[in-house]
Structures are given as C-alpha cells and as structure tokens.
Amino acid sequence: MKRGVKLGLGGLLVALVVAVGVWTTTCPCERYPGFRLFGETVDEPVSNWSFTNDVPLCQLEVTAYGLPHSINLNCMATPEGRLFLSCSVCDMKFWAKHVSPGSPGRLRLNGRVYPVTLTRVMDDATLDQAWRARVAKLQVHGTETGINAR
Numbered sequence: 001m002k003r004g005v006k007l008g009l010g011g012l013l014v015a016l017v018v019a020v021g022v023w024t025t026t027c028p029c030e031r032y033p034g035f036r037l038f039g040e041t042v043d044e045p046v047s048n049w050s051f052t053n054d055v056p057l058c059q060l061e062v063t064a065y066g067l068p069h070s071i072n073l074n075c076m077a078t079p080e081g082r083l084f085l086s087c088s089v090c091d092m093k094f095w096a097k098h099v100s101p102g103s104p105g106r107l108r109l110n111g112r113v114y115p116v117t118l119t120r121v122m123d124d125a126t127l128d129q130a131w132r133a134r135v136a137k138l139q140v141h142g143t144e145t146g147i148n149a150r
Contacts, residue, residue: 028059033095034070037061037106039113048081052109053137060085061106062118064098071095075107076130076137083116084130090120 028034037059052058058075061068074086085107090096099105103118121127 028070028072036068037108039111041113049077049083050081055109059108076133078133
C-alpha cells in the first residue's frame with residue numbers, strides 16, 4: 001500500500017475514533033441517541049422522584065443488543081413522587097423494545113446517574129396517573145407515557 005493511502009486511512013481512522021468519542025461523551029443530543037451515560041452515580045434508592053419535575057428532559061440508558069443505548073425523553077413524577085417516563089407509541093421506539101418487566105436502566109438528571117428498574121405500564125389507572133403527572137409538569141414548564149421507573 002502506498003504511503004499516502006496509509007496516511008489517509010490512518011487520518012480517517014483517527015477522525016472516526018474522535019467522532020465516536022465525542023458522540024459517546026456528549027449524546028444523547030436532541031433526537032440523536034447516545035451510548036453510556038456518564039456522571040456521578042447515586043446508589044441510594046430514591047423514594048420520591050418529585051425533583052424530576054424541575055428537569056425539562058431526562059436521559060435514559062437501556063441495554064440494547066448487549067450495548068448501552070441512551071436517549072432524551074420526558075420524565076415526570078406524581079405529587080406522591082412516583083416516576084414515569086414518556087413513551088408515546090412505545091411499540092415504535094427502538095429503546096422501548098428493549099424494556100421488559102424489571103429491566104435495569106440508568107437515568108441521568110442534572111449530571112447525576114440513578115440506577116432504575118423499568119416496567120412498561122399498561123393498566124388504565126396507572127396510565128391516568130402518568131398522564132396527570134405529565135400534564136402538570138408541562139403546564140409548569142410550558143413546553144407520552146408508558147414506562148414506569150422506580
């Protein structure tokens with residue numbers, strides 16, 4: 001192989017490694033998914049998630065095909081502090097297809113990462129709670145429910 005081609009391929013490889021590094025440390029970005037969520041890990045269980053209503057968007061990490069996959073999404077808590085994650089048209093979402101009852105996940109809020117257990121909500125009474133929490137949060141922030149995290 002010629003020296004110029006080797007240098008070109010080497011430069012391309014370096015650029016690719018840098019791009020992946022930037023992507024994995026800065027995303028999820030808007031609608032683009034990310035990889036592993038970094039931040040201070042909070043190991044103590046959270047019994048009242050009301051503080052999530054002060055955060056416009058949450059970042060969720062699930063495991064998909066053995067790899068971390070993170071996204072931005074709405075999260076909201078009931079007045080009692082029960083946490084819900086927005087998932088409108090869940091069956092169409094890549095990340096939601098990798099959530100089964102009791103799936104582990106990681107939620108990042110304000111740079112802090114909380115281990116959570118995810119369960120898809122299907123019953124009407126719980127969905128109503130989630131919708132009420134969503135409406136209350138969006139009225140405050142002026143700005144889809146279906147996944148419960150605890």
